[in-house]
Amino acid sequence: SRVRHFKWEVKHEFKSPDCYNKLVITINGKSPGPTILAQQNDTVIVELKNSLETENVAIHWHGIRQIGSPWSDGTEGITQCPILPGDTFVYKFVVDRPGTYMYHAHYGMQRTGGLYGSIRVALPDGESEPFSYDYDRSIILNDWYHKSTFEQAAGLSSIPFVWVGEPQSLLIQGKGQFDCSTPGIQASLCNATNPECSPYVLRVIPGKTYRLRIGSLTALAALSFEIEGHNMTVVEADGHYVEPFVVKNLFIYSGETYSVLIKADQDPSRNYWASSKVVSRNSTTTNGLAILNYYPNHPKRSPPTVPPTGPLWNDVEARVNQSIKIKARQGYILPPPQTSDRVIVMLNTQNTINGHVRWSINNVSFNFPQTPYLIALKQNLKHAFNQNSPPNGYDFANYDIYSVANNTNATSSDSIYRLKFNSTVDIILQNANTMTKNNSETHPWHLHGHDFWVMGYGTGKFNMSTDPKKYNFVNPIMKNTVAVQPYGWTALRFRADNPGVWAFHCHIESHFYMGMGLAFEEGIDKVGRLPSSIMGCGETKAFLHRP
Numbered sequence: 060s061r062v063r064h065f066k067w068e069v070k071h072e073f074k075s076p077d078c079y080n081k082l083v084i085t086i087n088g089k090s091p092g093p094t095i096l097a098q099q100n101d102t103v104i105v106e107l108k109n110s111l112e113t114e115n116v117a118i119h120w121h122g123i124r125q126i127g128s129p130w131s132d133g134t135e136g137i138t139q140c141p142i143l144p145g146d147t148f149v150y151k152f153v154v155d156r157p158g159t160y161m162y163h164a165h166y167g168m169q170r171t172g173g174l175y176g177s178i179r180v181a182l183p184d185g186e187s188e189p190f191s192y193d194y195d196r197s198i199i200l201n202d203w204y205h206k207s208t209f210e211q212a213a214g215l216s217s218i219p220f221v222w223v224g225e226p227q228s229l230l231i232q233g234k235g236q237f238d239c240s241t242p243g244i245q246a247s248l249c250n251a252t253n254p255e256c257s258p259y260v261l262r263v264i265p266g267k268t269y270r271l272r273i274g275s276l277t278a279l280a281a282l283s284f285e286i287e288g289h290n291m292t293v294v295e296a297d298g299h300y301v302e303p304f305v306v307k308n309l310f311i312y313s314g315e316t317y318s319v320l321i322k323a324d325q326d327p328s329r330n331y332w333a334s335s336k337v338v339s340r341n342s343t344t345t346n347g348l349a350i351l352n353y354y355p356n357h358p359k360r361s362p363p364t365v366p367p368t369g370p371l372w373n374d375v376e377a378r379v380n381q382s383i384k385i386k387a388r389q390g391y392i393l394p395p396p397q398t399s400d401r402v403i404v405m406l407n408t409q410n411t412i413n414g415h416v417r418w419s420i421n422n423v424s425f426n427f428p429q430t431p432y433l434i435a436l437k438q439n440l441k442h443a444f445n446q447n448s449p450p451n452g453y454d455f456a457n458y459d460i461y462s463v464a465n466n467t468n469a470t471s472s473d474s475i476y477r478l479k480f481n482s483t484v485d486i487i488l489q490n491a492n493t494m495t496k497n498n499s500e501t502h503p504w505h506l507h508g509h510d511f512w513v514m515g516y517g518t519g520k521f522n523m524s525t526d527p528k529k530y531n532f533v534n535p536i537m538k539n540t541v542a543v544q545p546y547g548w549t550a551l552r553f554r555a556d557n558p559g560v561w562a563f564h565c566h567i568e569s570h571f572y573m574g575m576g577l578a579f580e581e582g583i584d585k586v587g588r589l590p591s592s593i594m595g596c597g598e599t600k601a602f603l604h605r606p
C-alpha cells in the first residue's frame with residue numbers, strides 16, 4: 060500500500076457550470092474537484108487550505124468508514140471544528156475497501172456551492188474484479204441552484220419559511236445547460252455559448268466496455284439516469300458488488316454510488332444522449348444532458364435524435380422494484396447477524412417548532428452543538444450537549460402516517476443515540492405525511508462510519524411483529540445510503556463496531572439543515588488521542604492552550 064498525498068486549495072471563483080455565472084466553491088480551480096484515485100489499503104492525505112475569504116469549511120469522505128480515524132470524517136459539529144479561512148487542515152485516512160465513493164463539503168449547506176468530487180479505490184495489484192471491462196470512468200450527478208448557499212439557508216430558517224424550490228438545472232459531471240432565455244434572467248450573467256457549460260462528453264471506443272462509476276450528490280433531486288440506446292449492467296452499489304442486473308435507466312438518490320457496465324456496441328457512426336431526470340418530485344427542472352461520443356465522431360456533434368424523456372416522475376413502483384433488485388453478489392458480502400440487540404424506529408415528520416418549519420425524527424429535530432460530539436465525549440464535556448437519549452420510537456398505536464403531521468410537541472435537540480459497542484442495531488426508517496395534505500417525500504438516508512445491510516422495504520406502517528419475518532437474510536446488499544419511499548419504510552441493520560461519533564441523516568441538503576438527522580456514538584473509550592487540529596470551537600478552545 061502507498062501514501063497518496065494531495066494538496067488542495069479551496070476558493071470562491073466565478074463559474075458557469077450551467078451557463079449562469081455565479082460564485083462556486085472550487086478545489087484547485089475546479090468543481091467538481093480532482094478525483095481521488097487510490098488502491099485498497101492506501102493512506103490518503105489531503106492537505107486542505109481554506110482560501111475562502113470569510114467562510115469556514117469541512118470535507119466529508121462519503122463512504123469511507125474512517126476506521127481508527129474518526130476525527131477525519133469531516134463532519135463539522137460532529138467530528139471536528141470547522142476549518143477557518145486561511146487555515147490548513149490535514150485529513151488522513153485509509154481507504155480500506157475497493158469501490159466508488161465521493162467527497163463533499165459537510166458544513167451547513169456548503170455542498171450546494173459546488174465543493175464535491177469522486178473517490179475511486181481500485182483493488183490491490185494482482186487482484187481482479189468479478190466482472191471485466193476495458194475502461195473506468197467517474198461521473199457525478201448533481202442539481203444546481205442559482206441562489207447562493209446563504210440565501211437558501213437563510214430562507215429555510217426564516218419566519219415565514221422560504222423554500223429553496225426546484226433546482227435551476229441538473230449537472231452531469233459539473234456541466235448543465237440552463238436556458239438563458241428564461242424570463243427574468245439577466246443576459247450578462249447567462250451565456251449559452253460558454254464552453255464551461257457545453258455538455259459533458261463521455262468518449263468511448265466502439266466495441267469496448269466501460270465501467271461507469273455514477274454517484275449522486277444532489278441537494279434535493281432523486282434522479283433517473285440513462286444513456287440512449289445502451290443498457291446498463293449494475294455491478295456495484297456503495298462499494299459492494301451487486302448480483303448483476305440490467306436496467307435501461309438507473310434510479311439514483313443523493314449519496315448513492317453505482318458502477319454500471321456499458322458496452323459501446325451501437326451504430327458507431329453517431330453520438331448518443333445521456334440524460335438525468337428528476338423523479339419523485341413533480342419538478343420543473345429540465346433534464347440534464349451529456350454526450351456519449353463514439354470515437355472518432357466529433358465530440359460536439361449533437362446526436363441526431365431527441366434525448367430520452369425518462370420515466371414518469373411519480374412511478375414509485377419502478378423505483379422500489381429497482382431497489383429490491385439490488386442484492387449482494389454471491390460470495391462477496393458477509394451475511395447479517397441473525398438477530399439484533401436494539402431496534403430504533405425512526406418516524407420522520409415535518410412540523411413547526413417556534414414558528415420554524417423543521418423535520419423531526421420521533422419528534423426531535425436535530426440541532427448542531429457548539430462543541431463537536433467527538434471532542435465533547437472524549438474529553439467528558441458534559442455540558443456541551445443534551446445528555447438525554449432521543450426516543451427509540453414513536454407512538455405506533457396512535458400515529459396516523461397518512462394524515463398531516465400532528466406533532467405539536469416536537470422539540471429541537473442536540474441529544475444523540477449512544478450505542479453499545481459491538482452491538483447489532485436495527486433502524487426502521489418510517490416515512491409519513493408532511494405538512495401538506497396527501498404528500499410524503501422520498502428521503503435518502505446516509506450513515507457515516509459504517510455500511511449497513513438493507514433488510515427490507517415496505518409500504519405503510521412498519522409492523523413490529525410481522526415485517527421482520529420478511530427480512531432478507533440470504534443476500535441483502537450492504538450500502539451506506541438508502542432511500543425511504545413515500546409512506547413507506549426501510550429496515551437496516553448494522554454493527555456498532557467503529558469507535559467514534561457518526562452522523563446519520565437525510566442526504567437532501569435542505570432536509571438535513573432543517574433537522575432531519577442525528578448522531579450515533581459507540582466505543583468512545585476506544586477512540587485514540589484526538590488531534591488538536593480538530594479543536595478550537597465551543598468548549599474545545601480550552602484544550603488548545605494546554606501543554
Ligand code: C2O
Nearest residue numbers: 119121314505562
Ligand atoms: Cu454525504 Cu453526511 O454526507
Ligand code: CU
Nearest residue numbers: 502565567570
Ligand atoms: Cu429528506
